[in-house]
């Protein structure tokens with residue numbers, strides 16, 4: 391059984407346990423969740439579930455997420471979760487179909503590394519968005535500028551980052567050569583929980599593997615699939631031998647993606663709504679016949695400047711996509727349409743599953 395403190399337990403949670411006043415419950419931390427089943431650390435039971443009416447008692451925090459501290463009735467095999475303890479920090483995103491509802495992705499992170507790469511992927515606007523999400527969570531952000539081995543203009547980038555990430559430390563790394571990784575290690579201390587966000591391909595897995603080093607085996611869970619084959623799945627809650635916990639969940643990974651899609655749909659919700667009346671389903675509002683958006687500008691119902699800014703953003707996204715991935719870039723138009731679709735489907739779909 392891992393010591394609670396090394397898992398991040400402290401006075402904030404201890405006080406809550408005390409207030410519960412239930413001697414039959416013990417604290418434990420959620421290491422992963424899936425289909426109503428939770429992996430636990432810090433108590434005897436490796437697994438837990440929220441049973442029956444219990445989830446009513448979970449209160450306003452709702453269902454537990456990775457990183458949550460919960461009060462459980464412990465058991466040798468399967469504990470029962472009675473209560474989610476109040477979170478110190480929470481990474482969130484807007485829930486589907488609502489302006490105000492937020493969905494918690496991971497809880498009780500102390501630090502979030504916003505990983506970006508020094509090659510062609512570098513994008514300050516995207517970085518800004520990630521930083522906003524981290525600040526919003528209550529965790530401390532640090533920018534990790536990875537792949538410095540590929541780029542000679544690193545200092546100019548650090549300066550650019552400094553302009554949007556005021557007061558945020560910037561660590562220059564190369565997961566390939568190992569440069570700067572000691573500085574990242576210093577951010578990890580026993581009991582500290584560190585998350586990683588950043589676009590796909592910037593090197594998050596490579597950094598984790600480098601940090602884990604010889605523990606690499608431990609990063610992967612060996613499981614038997616239905617046909618009895620061994621399959622490996624990525625670990626989401628990685629306890630480092632030197633102390634510290636890394637949280638790397640699909641939800642954290644998809645944060646920017648989902649936020650881009652849903653966020654932009656929200657940003658231009660008025661246009662998206664008007665566009666539902668366009669004759670062509672894939673209308674781009676650039677002079678196509680039967681364009682409801684053009685008609686709205688004509689009638690004064692929609693500000694022409696707003697449409698211009700919509701088109702400008704559309705171009706920026708297309709350009710960024712082309713830089714990032716030429717094949718994807720040619721699909722930028724399709725991606726923009728997926729933003730329209732995202733807006734239309736907002737009420738029906740989980741943003742996590744949107745393209």
Ligand code: GDP
Pocket residue numbers: 536537538539540563564565566567588589590591592593594595596597
């Ligand atoms: P993730 O999607 O953020 O987890 O990114 P990965 O860790 O899978 O890395 C994406 C690609 O970038 C892989 O081919 C890595 O080998 C490569 N990569 C990661 N870090 C570095 C680095 O510091 N330098 C170089 N040159 N390549 C890197």
Ligand code: ZN
Pocket residue numbers: 665668669673674675676678680681682683684
């Ligand atoms: Zn139109």
